């Protein structure tokens with residue numbers, strides 16, 4: 571296996587790193603630059619998005635012909651890591667969740683008309699979308715087969731949708747919702763994916779759910795559908811293929827979480843290193859204490875494990891598609907979610923009281939990190955996926971290619 575980056579990817583890496591250092595990180599320490607989501611405010615975001623687009627650092631996940639960068643997954647792994655060296659980075663380059671995954675799935679399975687109507691505005695005008703799967707008890711959460719939001723045919727060419735979802739990221743800013751609905755009780759074919767425009771009659775944002783950490787733009791919302799009628803042309807793939815749509819979106823989207831979290835984890839180490847190089851106690855610098863070096867060494871080792879797991883899964887997707895990499899993505903997501911949490915925790919500890927303050931971004935990352943072990947599949951679900959694959963595949967589980 572060859573880890574050499576192509577000249578194009580090296581160039582993207584260097585330019586993203588410089589952009590983040592020069593234009594994004596300087597905004598982090600001024601609270602005036604934050605919005606109600608504890609994220610970059612709209613005015614700054616729009617200026618930076620324009621600049622990123624002008625510099626060709628825009629939509630790395632979609633093909634060049636439609637205005638993106640057309641990077642392979644391996645290249646995205648490099649760029650997203652650099653982008654999220656700042657907490658504000660991914661949104662600036664249009665590679666933040668959930669739009670990142672929504673653009674990806676529309677590009678992969680949308681019809682030409684669906685791409686024109688829903689995908690193009692995301693690339694050209696920075697329009698936004700959301701993915702609406704999760705429901706409160708007794709609806710679908712970890713187990714999507716429990717989804718209750720229903721769609722029944724209306725005439726020959728429309729659907730009528732009723733139900734509710736919650737924790738829908740970006741909902742307040744979204745123009746459309748890729749919604750998983752129940753269209754039959756036939757096992758394995760219960761679900762269908764239908765795009766619901768925000769302005770559809772009967773669609774409502776019930777509330778923004780208050781959460782412990784910072785939010786993606788548009789928050790995490792509870793939404794409801796009351797007799798919402800949408801045309802059949804808004805359906806993605808066939809009736810009964812909702813889970814296929816979900817997996818097409820979720821497998822690479824989970825891996826892009828890993829890519830971004832690795833950047834945040836590296837940032838935690840950098841902030842910790844700067845402090846321990848400067849701070850002295852009991853006669854020596856913290857950086858010279860072996861016990862402190864053990865803590866930093868463990869985080870460095872874990873980041874490198876996460877990078878290798880992520881790069882391997884990216885390489886698999888580039889060669890064989892998302893299905894082939896499903897268990898690898900699950901294991902990478904499981905590992906990187908825990909790693910981000912440990913990296914932020916270690917950096918806070920080594921910064922002492924300063925780490926617990928808002929004088930650094932560590933407490934932001936720490937609160938943000940807790941969601942990583944729940945969203946897009948809780949840790950336990952990814953362990954279940956890995957164990958299930960091992961049970962089925964036996965020694966083939968360990969194949970590299």
Ligand SMILES: Cc1cc2nc3c(=O)[nH]c(=O)nc-3n(C[C@H](O)[C@H](O)[C@H](O)COP(=O)(O)OP(=O)(O)OC[C@H]3O[C@@H](n4cnc5c(N)ncnc54)[C@H](O)[C@@H]3O)c2cc1C
Pocket residue numbers: 668700701702703704705710711712713736737738739740790941944945946947948949950951954
């Ligand atoms: C910040 C954030 C953003 C989100 N964004 C979106 C979004 O945009 N769109 C969307 O549709 N959803 C979104 N979600 C929802 C997320 O995908 C779900 O929270 C997740 O899939 C788990 O579902 P649940 O919350 O219903 O947990 P439940 O299914 O109720 O499970 C609760 C807990 O039970 C345990 N558990 C569950 N299954 C198993 C098992 N098989 N074995 C062992 N233990 C198990 C786990 O510890 C799990 O955390 C978001 C969640 C968060 C936190």
